[in-house]
Amino acid sequence: MRVVLCGYYGMGNGGDEALLAALLQMLPPHVTPVVLSGNPDATRRDHGVEAYPRKSLAGIWAAFKGAEGFIWGGGSLMQDATSALNPIYYGGLMLWAQLRGLKTVAWAQGIGPLQRGWARRLAYKTYHQCTGVTVRDRASAAQAANWGVRAWLSPDPVWALSSTPVPGLADFPAPRVAVSLRSHPWLTPDRLANFGEALANFQTATDASILLVPFQASNDLAIAEAIAPQLPGPHQILSLTDPRQLKGVFRGVEMAIAMRLHALIMAAAEGCRCFALSYDPKVTYLAEDLAMPGWEMAPVTDPVMPTDFALAAWPDSAAAMTQTWLKHYANGLPASPEQIQSRVDRALIHQEMLQRFLADS
Known part of the structure; x- marks a missing residue:
């Protein structure tokens, strides 16, 4: 199953690269990921995946060619506090994927802040039409519930990301x-x-x-x-x-x-x-x-x-x-070892939901 991954990837932000690494770590084995990236060459090199430029119409078209699924890949994507362009870009791609009949997943989301009425309406529409939604904090879960959207609450997936030592x-x-x-x-x-x-x-x-x-x-x-x-x-x-x-x-x-x-x-x-x-x-x-x-x-x-x-x-x-x-x-x-392990274990719910939402049918 070819699935397009969309987030703030390839922009040199370590937190978002960690979310991408965690998402790739959690994807079911039958999924072939295709990443929309601000730096496709770096994404291919660092993550070993197919990648296309996130702001290029030709790149987006190539990424979606033959795709069966689309994932908002973690973080506070649907928010207009930093820019009104965020909900336009991410919401627009999600709507397009939904119109094409793809399985669509809002994964490990932080919803908001959404200060503009049109941005709230766009978020409401796209989340309602998703195949599945997982969120990473109680406030986002409360917002989803207020909208009547069923969302699974789990800690941020980076809790479960494997770590490696830094040489020297x-x-x-x-x-x-x-x-x-x-x-x-x-x-x-x-x-x-x-x-x-x-x-x-x-x-x-x-x-x-x-x-x-x-x-x-x-x-x-x-x-x-x-x-x-x-x-x-x-x-x-x-x-x-x-x-x-x-x-x-x-x-x-x-x-x-x-x-x-x-x-x-x-x-x-x-x-x-x-x-x-x-x-x-x-x-x-x-x-x-x-x-x-x-x-x-x-x-x-x-x-x-x-x-x-x-x-x-x-x-x-x-x-x-x-x-x-x-x-x-x-x-x-x-944090105690018990607190850490609890959050790692619960972060893996994002993985379980991916397997359910992207079931090979």
Whole structure:
């Protein structure tokens, strides 16, 4: 069965590449995957699959030729917070696949935010017409239920992604702390300056080595490069493209401080203490699930989607940041082995649903 996989693939984002790797790991053996990618050559090389350009009509036509199925492959695709083009692109492809009579799966979805009425109507229509839907958080499950869409709730599939060690990383001095930041309007120059000062003070107090881990070079690398010169002790910028190695970074790391959702998931799955910097409800939902400490980045004048769980407000001073991290470093606990295994086991529900939705008929 030829199945087209559609997500934010080939865009240099480690979290989305990890979702693709997890999806490929979970596909039934009778499925031949065809990926729509921003960089088809890299996708073919890194994942060993057939791939076509995601924004080319000719590429999309070639990908769909002979296809029997179509998958939204994980993540917050149907949302208009970052761009109104997202629901147009992903929703348009899903509608086209449905009109062609393909089996259509919305897999491991984070639904929303959807601020525009037309985007909500488009999402409602496409989810209703899917062969099957799985979601990765309670808020998405609640939205699906509100729409009358039957959706299976399971943790993010990256919990179940296999990890591999990073060559040479074991030689980097321990203890280690990993940091993953991304560009965002709420990470202002003043906040970034305070963060760098606080991290330098934290390193001085703990003698920890700092691993700066950009998940998407175009958004994250400049921030890592700005922080690195401020650090007084051992530090390293790790730019990795293999999602399994990216997850393997967090082996032997004492604590992770991260904005990136999948940095926090990978770190938690590898038994690392985590501290969340939430710029998006999806990060807050993860923090709630694991009772993870952290800070809400949204200014009071620019609130995020409300949740039942509240993180602390972003501190005003570098000293307050350092003290909070030191307390968590000394007394915080990682997810327990039972918590980790439970989420890995439940993440495999996404695999079971793929087998059901894409049954060879």
